[in-house]
Amino acid sequence: MILLIYIQKVLIALFTVSVIGYIFTVLKQKVYLKNNIIVIENKAVSQEDLDKADMKEFVFKGKAVKSGDEVRVITNKNDKYEGTLIGISRKEKALLMVTYKDEIKELKIDNIEKFKIICKYGQFFN
Numbered sequence: 001m002i003l004l005i006y007i008q009k010v011l012i013a014l015f016t017v018s019v020i021g022y023i024f025t026v027l028k029q030k031v032y033l034k035n036n037i038i039v040i041e042n043k044a045v046s047q048e049d050l051d052k053a054d055m056k057e058f059v060f061k062g063k064a065v066k067s068g069d070e071v072r073v074i075t076n077k078n079d080k081y082e083g084t085l086i087g088i089s090r091k092e093k094a095l096l097m098v099t100y101k102d103e104i105k106e107l108k109i110d111n112i113e114k115f116k117i118i119c120k121y122g123q124f125f126n
Contacts, residue, residue, distance in 0.1 A: 038056070038121060044102040044103065060115055065117060072115075075107060078113075093108060
């Protein structure tokens with residue numbers, strides 16, 4: 001009986017800590033959105049890739065998108081890519097994204113057949 005009470009107290013403490021951690025994570029994301037900071041947590045993305053993308057917010061095929069949005073792109077050759085948008089390079093007229101397989105893809109805008117937003121960055125607060 002004493003063991004059950006001990007396990008119950010430990011579980012309550014763990015639950016409380018996890019809820020507090022979640023609240024702090026949500027507040028941190030809200031501060032980042034307020035200060036226009038976009039966090040892309042991926043080791044494949046380098047500073048060079050971020051610098052190459054000179055447009056972070058834009059309208060593409062009638063949809064307002066920004067860096068950090070999760071997108072699905074289908075090219076003219078029926079290649080399908082899903083991942084996080086880094087931005088657009090005006091100079092090379094290409095869309096930069098990091099796929100879920102940790103690959104940096106640079107897709108020419110003229111070769112994009114379909115473009116769909118899967119999840120907006122910071123959607124929880126919009």
